[in-house]
Amino acid sequence: MKLATIDNGTRDGALVIVSCDGQSYLPAPEKISTLQMALDNWSVNEPVLQAVYPELKDGKGMSTASLSYLAPLPRAWQWLDGSAFKSHGDLMDQAFGFEPKQLSKPLMYQGMSHQFLSATADVPFMREEDGIDFEGEFAVIVDDVPMGVSAMQALKHIKLLILLNDWSLRTIAIPEMKTGFGWVQAKPACSVAPVALTPDELGVAWHDGRVHLDLVVDWNGKRFGGASGGEMGVGFHDLIAHAAATRDLCAGTIIGSGTVSNKNYREVGSSCIAERRGMETLDTGAAKTAYMSFGDQVRMEAISADIPHLFGIISQKVIKKTS
Amino acid sequence: MKLATIDNGTRDGALVIVSCDGQSYLPAPEKISTLQMALDNWSVNEPVLQAVYPELKDGKGMSTASLSYLAPLPRAWQWLDGSAFKSHGDLMDQAFGFEPKQLSKPLMYQGMSHQFLSATADVPFMREEDGIDFEGEFAVIVDDVPMGVSAMQALKHIKLLILLNDWSLRTIAIPEMKTGFGWVQAKPACSVAPVALTPDELGVAWHDGRVHLDLVVDWNGKRFGGASGGEMGVGFHDLIAHAAATRDLCAGTIIGSGTVSNKNYREVGSSCIAERRGMETLDTGAAKTAYMSFGDQVRMEAISADIPHLFGIISQKVIKKTS
Numbered sequence: 001m002k003l004a005t006i007d008n009g010t011r012d013g014a015l016v017i018v019s020c021d022g023q024s025y026l027p028a029p030e031k032i033s034t035l036q037m038a039l040d041n042w043s044v045n046e047p048v049l050q051a052v053y054p055e056l057k058d059g060k061g062m063s064t065a066s067l068s069y070l071a072p073l074p075r076a077w078q079w080l081d082g083s084a085f086k087s088h089g090d091l092m093d094q095a096f097g098f099e100p101k102q103l104s105k106p107l108m109y110q111g112m113s114h115q116f117l118s119a120t121a122d123v124p125f126m127r128e129e130d131g132i133d134f135e136g137e138f139a140v141i142v143d144d145v146p147m148g149v150s151a152m153q154a155l156k157h158i159k160l161l162i163l164l165n166d167w168s169l170r171t172i173a174i175p176e177m178k179t180g181f182g183w184v185q186a187k188p189a190c191s192v193a194p195v196a197l198t199p200d201e202l203g204v205a206w207h208d209g210r211v212h213l214d215l216v217v218d219w220n221g222k223r224f225g226g227a228s229g230g231e232m233g234v235g236f237h238d239l240i241a242h243a244a245a246t247r248d249l250c251a252g253t254i255i256g257s258g259t260v261s262n263k264n265y266r267e268v269g270s271s272c273i274a275e276r277r278g279m280e281t282l283d284t285g286a287a288k289t290a291y292m293s294f295g296d297q298v299r300m301e302a303i304s305a306d307i308p309h310l311f312g313i314i315s316q317k318v319i320k321k322t323s
Numbered sequence: 324m325k326l327a328t329i330d331n332g333t334r335d336g337a338l339v340i341v342s343c344d345g346q347s348y349l350p351a352p353e354k355i356s357t358l359q360m361a362l363d364n365w366s367v368n369e370p371v372l373q374a375v376y377p378e379l380k381d382g383k384g385m386s387t388a389s390l391s392y393l394a395p396l397p398r399a400w401q402w403l404d405g406s407a408f409k410s411h412g413d414l415m416d417q418a419f420g421f422e423p424k425q426l427s428k429p430l431m432y433q434g435m436s437h438q439f440l441s442a443t444a445d446v447p448f449m450r451e452e453d454g455i456d457f458e459g460e461f462a463v464i465v466d467d468v469p470m471g472v473s474a475m476q477a478l479k480h481i482k483l484l485i486l487l488n489d490w491s492l493r494t495i496a497i498p499e500m501k502t503g504f505g506w507v508q509a510k511p512a513c514s515v516a517p518v519a520l521t522p523d524e525l526g527v528a529w530h531d532g533r534v535h536l537d538l539v540v541d542w543n544g545k546r547f548g549g550a551s552g553g554e555m556g557v558g559f560h561d562l563i564a565h566a567a568a569t570r571d572l573c574a575g576t577i578i579g580s581g582t583v584s585n586k587n588y589r590e591v592g593s594s595c596i597a598e599r600r601g602m603e604t605l606d607t608g609a610a611k612t613a614y615m616s617f618g619d620q621v622r623m624e625a626i627s628a629d630i631p632h633l634f635g636i637i638s639q640k641v642i643k644k645t646s
Contacts (some may be wrong), residue, residue: 011573013365040334075573077398077437080507101502109504110433114400114573126471126569147644148449169569179424181432182505184403188570246449247490247511248335250398250437321470 001046001053001067001198003028003160004312005035007068007118011075012036012294017052017068018195024061031155038271039251041232042143042159043161044050069312071116071192072162073141073252077083079113079190080167081256082106082239083135088275095278095287103284106234106242109182109269111166113254117191119314123167124321131170132292134219136271136300138211138229139164139256140236141196145249148304154240155209157249163193163215163302164312166256170274172292182255193300193311205304209235213310215260218299219270219292223274225269227262229302270301294320324369324376324521326351326483326634328358334398339390340375341518345632347384349375357616358519360394362574365466365482369521386496394439394484394515395465395578396575402436402458402513404489404579405429405562407555411584411598418601418610419497429565432505436577439464439487440514442637446490447644448511448617452483454493455615455641457542460485461552462579463521463559468572473526477563478532480572484525484607485517486538486625486634489579493597493614497544516623516634520626528627532558536633538583540620543617547599548592550585552625594623615642 002020004014015028015035029048032038038045055061083089085107093100101107117123125132141160149157166187173186201204205213212230216223239255260271270276277287290297300314325343328336338351338358350372355361361368368524370372380383406412407429416423424430448455472480489510496509522529528536533551540547557565563579583594593599600610615621623637 038380075400077400077449078435083504103502105498107502107504108507110435110507110510112433112570114402114576115571124470130569146646147447148646162422172569179426180421180500180505181406181431182503184431184433184566185428185569187433187448206536231533242462243507246453246495246508247435248438253437293395323469 001050002037002198002201003072004194005070005072005074007070013070013074015048017056018064019056019061021310022195023064024056025064025067026055026061032301036252038158039141039143042251045135058105069194070118072194072196073254074116074195076113076252076254077250079111079256080108080243080253080255080300081111081258082108083258084234084239085261086197086233087259087263087265088259091265091275091278092209095274097125104238108239108242110159111187112189115189117189119191119312120316121191122317122319123191124319126321128273130172132172133168133273134217134298135166135259136215136217136225137166137256137259139163139254142240142249142253142255143251145240145244145253147244147245147246147248149241151237152243154237155254157240158236160196162196162254163197163300163314164256165191165298165300165314165316167191191314192314193314195310195312198312209237213302213304215271216301216303217269220297223269225271227260227271228261231262232257235287268272292318294318306317324373324526326358326395326519327371327517328393328395328397330393331550336377336393336397340372340379341387342379344383345518346387347379348387348390349378349384355457359575362464362466363484364446365574368387372588378547381607391644392517393441395517395519396577397439399436399439399575399577400433400573402579402582403431403566403576404434405579407557407562408581408584409556410586410588411582414598418597418604427582431561431562431565434510435512438512440512442514442516442635443639444513444514445640445642447642449481449644451616453495456491456493456596457540457621458491458582459538459548460487460489460579460582462577465563465572465576465578466574468563468567468576470567470569472564472567474560474564477560477567480563481522481559483519484522484529484534485577486623487564487579488514488515488621488623488637488639491595499556503582510595514639516637518633518635520551520634521565526629532560536625538594539624543620546592550581550583550591550594550596555580615643
């Protein structure tokens with residue numbers, strides 16, 4: 001099943017069910033008029049939504065052509081972002097001069113969740129000097145997860161998959177890391193592709209708690225990366241278990257993979273600029289590629305030879321924030 | 324005005340207006356049946372709620388005796404916690420062996436916001452060995468704050484004041500700080516006193532963006548601390564400006580002061596165990612006081628010679644999480 005949220009002038013938008021080809025939609029029943037409402041009681045609501053899906057195949061849907069999509073959850077109660085790709089972590093340590101980390105647990109931070117931007121909205125930032133960078137990621141949305149859940153049990157709590165761009169301000173990131181308090185100013189709102197998928201939509205591309213799809217990233221119209229989500233060092237189920245080690249997770253919690261990255265990054269490219277800078281630092285002793293400028297565009301899409309459309313496309317312009 | 328949220332079986336509870344003496348209440352009008360709904364359009368909704376307040380003085384309210392309070396916001400879209408008391412920061416550095424921080428900005432982390440426990444609910448933890456500690460704090464709730472707001476402008480966005488216990492797991496905290504990613508497992512859900520106050524309720528005790536009240540903390544029935552909230556190194560308005568430097572803050576964002584702490588901590592005591600351990604480390608080279616055990620109780624209340632009742636009382640027992 002494919003779900004999306006459309007702009008109806010409210011903070012949470014209106015939940016719709018989208019056809020497999022992305023061309024038509026039907027609104028969700030009134031009692032589950034937002035995705036958060038659906039997630040708050042997913043076991044009851046999912047069958048109701050699934051029952052609408054076949055109607056779209058029968059041509060009963062309306063055209064999506066003039067729809068204005070929001071992020072599937074325009075605001076969420078929780079966003080926890082992992083850093084599950086080892087090649088990314090290694091490169092970042094090299095790029096920023098950190099000691100290599102000896103870790104017994106997955107890396108994860110608590111991100112801001114009160115605002116997720118739509119896939120096509122311009123993204124306002126205060127200053128180019130803050131080091132504006134994109135980060136292409138996959139993420140999962142869970143239902144209620146009890147504290148102390150095992151990784152194996154966590155798998156069944158994964159209800160939806162999304163694709164997102166986790167914007168980062170690199171110049172601010174390093175001083176914030178040094179405080180030990182983690183990121184606040186360095187991690188503004190993420191942008192999210194319009195369609196949230198139930199895992200079954202991916203077929204064999206969803207297994208081992210990983211999204212085995214290539215994430216194609218273009219920066220100003222030029223191919224920048226196409227790494228596979230399948231190379232996560234730990235799966236989403238492990239990330240969920242880590243997140244829930246000392247807390248319950250509420251329905252609608254979003255858990256991110258961290259920047260999608262592969263060992264053969266020199267062939268497939270990267271999902272963020274910082275990685276390329278890491279490579280340049282390794283090769284020449286200094287980073288050459290600058291971070292983004294106002295007016296720059298970034299495009300992200302997860303592709304599959306077998307399944308068209310999937311999450312839809314993130315395509316955005318970075319702009320200067322005006323008061 | 325005093326607001327509270329009562330348990331009606333839903334995740335967000337039901338908003339009520341409470342009388343000045345805490346003895347009676349009236350439900351909020353249906354269109355603003357939760358505190359988040361009220362905050363989403365505060366400029367319109369506040370006068371509606373304020374209009375109910377005088378009715379309580381006229382004896383039209385119902386008794387609060389049998390009410391079951393939730394946290395004012397049982398779940399919030401954002402929780403950002405500062406560390407604004409210098410004496411606390413200095414002691415923590417000493418207790419945990421960190422280099423003293425040379426900071427040009429306030430310290431702040433992104434906390435989990437999807438669950439705030441009620442003031443009297445038992446608080447379940449997985450393990451005593453995680454180093455269970457309380458942290459008494461004041462916090463503010465804001466309406467929508469635009470990115471780049473100045474500290475001066477930020478003052479007028481402070482709509483409500485609350486009192487909370489920011490639970491911390493100290494054994495996990497240090498390794499998480501060393502990752503640079505900040506806290507996830509070390510910071511489970513906070514507990515919150517039942518009543519949220521508009522700042523005018525504090526009279527002169529609210530000025531300079533600070534709550535000039537003593538926070539009295541008892542651990543297992545014994546006085547542990549009574550530090551004043553007035554000694555914040557930066558005010559709540561500065562914390563808001565810091566938080567909003569690169570992001571909009573949504574209505575209902577909660578901004579915390581960090582553990583209330585005073586320079587004369589040897590006289591007034593502390594609002595968390597880690598501080599006392601810091602003193603012991605300073606004095607004898609090692610911490611003596613253990614963190615909390617299952618069955619331990621903690622009580623917190625902000626007191627004023629002039630104004631009774633205020634936020635109400637946090638009074639809780641720490642228990643072992645059972646599956």
